Amino acid sequence: MNLIEELKWRGMIQDIMPGTAEQLSKEMTSGYIGFDPTSDSLHVGSLVPILLLVHLQKAGHKPVALVGGATGMVGDPSGKSEERNLLSEETLNHNLAGVKKQLEKYLDFNPSLPNSAEMVNNYDWFREMSFLTFIRDVGKHITVNYMSAKDSVKKRLEGENGMSFTEFTYQLVQGYDFYWLYTHKNCKLQMGGSDQWGNITTGTELIRRIGGGEAFAFTCPLLTKADGGKFGKSEKGNIWLDPEKTSPYLFYQFWLNATDADAEKWIKIFTFLTPEEVALLQQQHQQDPGARTLQKTLSRAVTTFVHGEEGYQKALADTEKIFANQSAPAESLSEEDLESMEGIARFSYGADRIGQGVDVVSFLAETGIIASKGEARKLIQGGGISINRKKVENAQQPLDTTHLLHGKYILVQKGKKNYYLVNIA
RNA sequence: GGGUAGGUAGUCAAGUGGCCAACGACAACAGACUGUAAAUCUGUCCUCUUACGAGUUCGAAGGUUCGAAUCCUUCCCUGCCCA
Numbered sequence: 001m002n003l004i005e006e007l008k009w010r011g012m013i014q015d016i017m018p019g020t021a022e023q024l025s026k027e028m029t030s031g032y033i034g035f036d037p038t039s040d041s042l043h044v045g046s047l048v049p050i051l052l053l054v055h056l057q058k059a060g061h062k063p064v065a066l067v068g069g070a071t072g073m074v075g076d077p078s079g080k081s082e083e084r085n086l087l088s089e090e091t092l093n094h095n096l097a098g099v100k101k102q103l104e105k106y107l108d109f110n111p112s113l114p115n116s117a118e119m120v121n122n123y124d125w126f127r128e129m130s131f132l133t134f135i136r137d138v139g140k141h142i143t144v145n146y147m148s149a150k151d152s153v154k155k156r157l158e159g160e161n162g163m164s165f166t167e168f169t170y171q172l173v174q175g176y177d178f179y180w181l182y183t184h185k186n187c188k189l190q191m192g193g194s195d196q197w198g199n200i201t202t203g204t205e206l207i208r209r210i211g212g213g214e215a216f217a218f219t220c221p222l223l224t225k226a227d228g229g230k231f232g233k234s235e236k237g238n239i240w241l242d243p244e245k246t247s248p249y250l251f252y253q254f255w256l257n258a259t260d261a262d263a264e265k266w267i268k269i270f271t272f273l274t275p276e277e278v279a280l281l282q283q284q285h286q287q288d289p290g291a292r293t294l295q296k297t298l299s300r301a302v303t304t305f306v307h308g309e310e311g312y313q314k315a316l317a318d319t320e321k322i323f324a325n326q327s328a329p330a331e332s333l334s335e336e337d338l339e340s341m342e343g344i345a346r347f348s349y350g351a352d353r354i355g356q357g358v359d360v361v362s363f364l365a366e367t368g369i370i371a372s373k374g375e376a377r378k379l380i381q382g383g384g385i386s387i388n389r390k391k392v393e394n395a396q397q398p399l400d401t402t403h404l405l406h407g408k409y410i411l412v413q414k415g416k417k418n419y420y421l422v423n424i425a
Numbered sequence: 426g427g428g429u430a431g432g433u434a435g436u437c438a439a440g441u442g443g444c445c446a447a448c449g450a451c452a453a454c455a456g457a458c459u460g461u462a463a464a465u466c467u468g469u470c471c472u473c474u475u476a477c478g479a480g481u482u483c484g485a486a487g488g489u490u491c492g493a494a495u496c497c498u499u500c501c502c503u504g505c506c507c508a
Binding site for chain 2: 288
């Protein structure tokens with residue numbers, strides 16, 4: 001199975017330019033993907049493009065990761081119905097550094113490899129370029145008609161919010177990236193999410209018109225969730241790759257909570273398992289869906305890929321502590337268990353208040369676990385709050401020192417999956 | 426600059442003088458059922474509040490009125506058409 005065939009099987013190809021497969025089988029090819037510095041960390045959505053680069057490198061080609069120092073200053077209109085706010089230069093630089101650091105983890109930059117990975121920043125070639133140079137040497141080759149026909153532009157022109165000249169120009173800026181990499185780094189391939197198809201083709205068009213060269217591209221489908229939700233979001237927000245922003249435990253949980261339909265697709269995209277292995281797993285899963293074989297394999301593979309074996313083990317250990325025997329009394333958790341669990345939000349609370357005896361509602365509101373008393377009351381009435389793994393039946397229920405675990409903790413649950421550890425001091 | 430259509434809660438979107446904290450949909454959160462799935466059903470969903478109630482909202486500021494998201498004035502913002 002060659003690279004393209006494999007990616008097709010994995011469901012990672014949406015659009016592909018004719019001749020791409022031939023080019024890849026002909027010679028070692030450099031291929032690039034651009035990463036937006038809109039935040040100082042990448043999130044799980046960026047994993048797909050990262051994996052494309054990894055696959056590319058595995059197949060013996062040279063991956064180039066481009067961070068958009070320049071394009072980030074312009075703002076990509078693709079998929080956006082409104083004009084974007086520009087980032088300050090300071091934020092941008094901060095984000096660039098964060099994104100670069102993460103990308104370095106996933107690709108092999110060892111310079112002794114013939115196909116070692118490379119990282120570039122398009123600010124390096126845009127910094128010196130003057131506006132006049134740009135409109136003479138780049139803008140002259142592409143008609144406004146061509147640019148306006150792109151979906152990302154067309155939608156905005158027809159939509160309600162209009163589009164600034166800056167964002168309109170975006171595709172040319174990104175297109176020029178491809179041209180620059182083509183001429184300076186012999187880079188003949190660009191990949192990206194399918195929302196990038198328009199921008200990418202502007203690049204290949206530019207390469208053809210300016211230099212008569214030939215360049216290739218393919219895109220991967222944008223991920224959606226089976227229930228229509230946004231991929232990469234959980235109840236607690238975005239799932240980031242940075243362990244500081246999303247703990248390995250929560251990261252692991254994200255994948256473990258995948259629906260069956262999603263897990264079947266994602267196992268192919270996010271793991272390196274072969275078709276035979278995947279087929280076997282799917283079969284096992286069908287026999288005993290409750291075992292969630294697919295989800296477990298998936299979450300293990302991805303967590304290990306992103307946070308290493310150690311992060312995975314930690315996440316798994318915490319998962320077991322929390323979910324393995326939900327019915328076990330909270331008292332059975334050791335002090336160490338409570339202290340070391342990382343998927344838990346921590347709060348502290350005054351010992352004197354507990355000594356006097358407080359009602360649950362005040363306790364929840366005063367610790368900050370729940371924003372207000374009213375809300376705490378509503379949750380309790382709906383049966384959504386447990387203290388030390390026992391459901392709170394009555395909002396007036398008092399809390400006192402007899403509720404303390406190990407003399408200093410109270411374990412609060414909101415719903416099934418949200419845990420809070422309150423340290424009484 | 427001229428004309429015109431608009432700006433309502435996280436999003437979409439009703440509402441055109443009192444019955445409006447504002448229909449509905451989606452998203453979100455919680456419950457039941459489950460497998461820490463899905464689907465379905467239920468509750469919550471401006472803020473605070475011991476289910477009472479109180480406070481602050483409908484681009485902004487003023488005004489008319491017993492009473493305004495709804496009427497008037499000015500301003501700001503956006504789309505479209507014309508210059």
